[in-house]
Amino acid sequence: MSAKRLKGRMYPIYFMIPALVIYIVIFIIPTFSSFFYSFTKWTLTDWDFIGWDNYKTFFSEPSLRIGLKNTLIYGFGTSFGKVVIALLLAVLLTKGLKIQGYLRTVIFFPTLLSALAVGFTFKSLMHPTTGLINTALGALGAGSIHWLTNEKIALFSVMGIDIWKGLGVATLIYITGIQSIPKDYYEAAKIDGASGGQSFRFITLPLIRTAMNSVITLSLIGGLRNFDLVYSTTGGGPGFATELMTTVTYRMFAAGLYGLSTVGNVVLFLIITAIAFPLYGYLGKKEVEM
Amino acid sequence: MKKSLVLALTACLITGSLAGCKGAGGDQKETAEKKETAKTETQADTKEETGAGTEKGGESGTTTEAAGSEETGAGENGTGDVTWEDTLTIPALVGPLINDGVRNQMARFEEKYNVEFEVEQVSDDNFSTLVTARAATGELDGLVEWHSGAAMSNIAPTENLEPVTGEAFLDNLEDIYRKSVELSGETFGVPIMPVYAGGFAYNKKIYKELNLEVPKTWEQFVENCRAVKDAGYTAVVGSFDTKSTAQMIWLTDFYNVHCEYPEFEQDYTANKVRLKDIPSYVDSFRKMEDVSSNGFYNEDYLSTNREQAISMLAEGKGAHYCLLTRELVNVLAANYPDAIGDIGFFATPGNDPDKTGITVWMPHSWYIAKNASEDVKTALKLWMTYVTSQEGLDAYFEKQSMAGPVMVKGARYPTDMYECVKEAISYYDNGSWYPAQEFVTPIKGASTPNICVEAASGAISPEEAVQQIDDDNAKVAIQLGLEGWK
Numbered sequence A: 001m002s003a004k005r006l007k008g009r010m011y012p013i014y015f016m017i018p019a020l021v022i023y024i025v026i027f028i029i030p031t032f033s034s035f036f037y038s039f040t041k042w043t044l045t046d047w048d049f050i051g052w053d054n055y056k057t058f059f060s061e062p063s064l065r066i067g068l069k070n071t072l073i074y075g076f077g078t079s080f081g082k083v084v085i086a087l088l089l090a091v092l093l094t095k096g097l098k099i100q101g102y103l104r105t106v107i108f109f110p111t112l113l114s115a116l117a118v119g120f121t122f123k124s125l126m127h128p129t130t131g132l133i134n135t136a137l138g139a140l141g142a143g144s145i146h147w148l149t150n151e152k153i154a155l156f157s158v159m160g161i162d163i164w165k166g167l168g169v170a171t172l173i174y175i176t177g178i179q180s181i182p183k184d185y186y187e188a189a190k191i192d193g194a195s196g197g198q199s200f201r202f203i204t205l206p207l208i209r210t211a212m213n214s215v216i217t218l219s220l221i222g223g224l225r226n227f228d229l230v231y232s233t234t235g236g237g238p239g240f241a242t243e244l245m246t247t248v249t250y251r252m253f254a255a256g257l258y259g260l261s262t263v264g265n266v267v268l269f270l271i272i273t274a275i276a277f278p279l280y281g282y283l284g285k286k287e288v289e290m
Numbered sequence B: 001m002k003k004s005l006v007l008a009l010t011a012c013l014i015t016g017s018l019a020g021c022k023g024a025g026g027d028q029k030e031t032a033e034k035k036e037t038a039k040t041e042t043q044a045d046t047k048e049e050t051g052a053g054t055e056k057g058g059e060s061g062t063t064t065e066a067a068g069s070e071e072t073g074a075g076e077n078g079t080g081d082v083t084w085e086d087t088l089t090i091p092a093l094v095g096p097l098i099n100d101g102v103r104n105q106m107a108r109f110e111e112k113y114n115v116e117f118e119v120e121q122v123s124d125d126n127f128s129t130l131v132t133a134r135a136a137t138g139e140l141d142g143l144v145e146w147h148s149g150a151a152m153s154n155i156a157p158t159e160n161l162e163p164v165t166g167e168a169f170l171d172n173l174e175d176i177y178r179k180s181v182e183l184s185g186e187t188f189g190v191p192i193m194p195v196y197a198g199g200f201a202y203n204k205k206i207y208k209e210l211n212l213e214v215p216k217t218w219e220q221f222v223e224n225c226r227a228v229k230d231a232g233y234t235a236v237v238g239s240f241d242t243k244s245t246a247q248m249i250w251l252t253d254f255y256n257v258h259c260e261y262p263e264f265e266q267d268y269t270a271n272k273v274r275l276k277d278i279p280s281y282v283d284s285f286r287k288m289e290d291v292s293s294n295g296f297y298n299e300d301y302l303s304t305n306r307e308q309a310i311s312m313l314a315e316g317k318g319a320h321y322c323l324l325t326r327e328l329v330n331v332l333a334a335n336y337p338d339a340i341g342d343i344g345f346f347a348t349p350g351n352d353p354d355k356t357g358i359t360v361w362m363p364h365s366w367y368i369a370k371n372a373s374e375d376v377k378t379a380l381k382l383w384m385t386y387v388t389s390q391e392g393l394d395a396y397f398e399k400q401s402m403a404g405p406v407m408v409k410g411a412r413y414p415t416d417m418y419e420c421v422k423e424a425i426s427y428y429d430n431g432s433w434y435p436a437q438e439f440v441t442p443i444k445g446a447s448t449p450n451i452c453v454e455a456a457s458g459a460i461s462p463e464e465a466v467q468q469i470d471d472d473n474a475k476v477a478i479q480l481g482l483e484g485w486k
Helices: A003-009 A013-037 A053-060 A062-093 A100-112 A115-125 A132-139 A154-179 A183-191 A196-207 A209-224 A228-233 A245-254 A258-285 B002-018 B026-072 B100-113 B124-136 B149-155 B168-172 B175-180 B204-209 B218-230 B248-252 B254-260 B264-269 B279-293 B306-314 B325-335 B374-387 B390-399 B419-429 B448-456 B462-480
Strands: A040-042 A047-049 B088-094 B115-121 B143-146 B196-203 B234-237 B318-324 B343-346 B358-361 B365-368 B433-435
Touching: A013 A040, A013 A258, A040 A053, A040 A258, A053 A062, A053 A258, A062 A100, A062 A154, A062 A209, A062 A245, A062 A258, A100 A154, A115 A132, A115 A154, A115 A228, A154 A209, A154 A228, A183 A196, A196 A209, A209 A258, A228 A245, A245 A258, A245 B124, A258 B462, B088 B100, B088 B374, B100 B115, B100 B374, B100 B390, B124 B149, B143 B149, B168 B374, B196 B204, B196 B248, B196 B325, B196 B419, B204 B343, B218 B234, B218 B279, B218 B318, B234 B306, B248 B254, B248 B279, B248 B318, B248 B358, B248 B448, B254 B279, B254 B358, B254 B433, B279 B448, B279 B462, B306 B318, B306 B325, B318 B325, B325 B343, B325 B419, B343 B419, B358 B419, B365 B374, B374 B390, B448 B462
Parallel strands: B088 B115, B088 B143, B234 B318, B358 B433
Antiparallel strands: A040 A047, B143 B365, B196 B318, B196 B343, B196 B358
16 A cells, blocks of 8 residues: 555544544643642632642641542552452453353452442441341351441451452453463463463463553552442541542532642542553553563 | 354453553543543533423423513512412422421412422432532522521522512511521521421430439439440430431530530631630530440441431430431431330530520521522512411421421411420520521531541540541631631
């Protein structure tokens, strides 16, 4: 195909106008205006420029420092849980078990549920006296555990729910990754006398790097910006123990503190960008060609 | 074949889920986009909802408007018996509290003036968000139910609501109520219902069994609780899963704060005093600590919600529950009609046995949206006259049991009421009552329920709790632009 013909076949540049307009209107403008509004005290009709005051208030807020810390614990914790557990599940589910199809469906199922429905269900399952989990533990002789109202474990309970809910997608991504590895590699390794562990370590693991990177990135970003699950299980409580950046921001917005809640959004945006961009670049470099 | 199909399908799925993440940080952008537009999304959603609901109302409103003002001149005189020749449609946005009494009033009013309320009722969870979002986008229309007191400013009354300052019907209302719907020198609303008393409901059966008397001081209350606990009942039912009820002991104690520091609202609103320097204010949180550190609460008080708590009180598992008389009438009497007779009521005790009194909650109010057509505004002023008249009150009490005193001067109301309500009203009749803090000062912070949970679970001391409330309130005061706060 000659260069001239190719050029004739290229799409004209103005084809991107619709997408560009949408992108500018619903992303670029709100983002940059929110940077501006975070320096103001605003209502829908009026604004006052107040410099760094919002940021000062925001960072002097005790619940916010908890929120910031929890957001990081939550994001990295759930991501780690999903990356590891889903990988093990995926390996198991590509072994050719008889009930493999059934198991895959079961594991994928929580993904289909809305986070709110999951949240409310677990809230009643984790009820300290009437919940199913404690009733079952009680039958085994364990004492009642305040899953969602003990400030020391509440965050981890919610993280557990999140991991349970997110496993489906992560496992599915891994499964496709594993299945796309040609069988010849394993056969060759077998002939060379590699053990199952060695095949996993030297064939599976490097070759599902792409899948793993996707799982890490997706789950990390999902975890950092989680809102609905925490909101429906603990509402940020008890006290401020499970407060995340998003729940703090929501509470400020609901109370009419628009300037402060804008700061919350800007800070969260910066955090996610600061973590996700370098991470994605780093992970991308580690991928190998199949 | 099957295998390749599976592969193809999963590949599709994955490309779908990766679409947001592949490329130069596409997902970060998506994230940010979602965050940044979260607000606008809620607004857009509500806008869409209203679109369907009120546009219709608006249209039929304008057609009848012409008919109304030309043929009967209703727009001009505003008072007297006006009816519309063609039925006038009035959009009404209401929350979950609207009860049979209010519905009866609406029905009577519709008949009398040939109007029709197009009622949009919003559930409890969505009510606040929806109304504030609609106010923020200037979408309120017709008749609006909203809070009185501090929360009134959340819907920017000066921009969204029609002031009714100087209208004759306001003269019928108690001054203390009127103060709670005033802002920048304008008055905006009229009460929807009676006021509600806040205090402790108690189970009389348990009291009788243990030979206890109604406590007049906090010490006596603690003793009673100890006796109840020793007898194997839950002394105080806590329901910290429901945000509004998590704050009750603190909020219902405001009468005691008021007694010791009558100038509280002037001084605090003007930022002349810090909460931690008011001993009675710290006491309110100490009371909360007392209840939890003595183990008076039910085991799962942090996971219990209001409905579960009320059932514990009604079924005689718990002896005390701090609540509003509204809950007694709306929830307890409705669900446990046999038990309501066993329930009594006393004010949250203070330190002085001669000074016990109730803290009362001003009812939600009816407001007129600025966007409403002139005809609708005229009709709604008639509605406000109606609901503050004896006729309107009669219609209300015809279908609804009494839950508290009425803010209409010289109103006659039924004497037939539940025993617990009678006990609550007796404080009011003695003059031992004061509005809750949020009705006398516009400052109410955003995190108060969380702080109360921390205080009640012993995570923070009463002093720390008050300090946090102070800091939390300061943000709101600054946002409101109150004088003296910076």
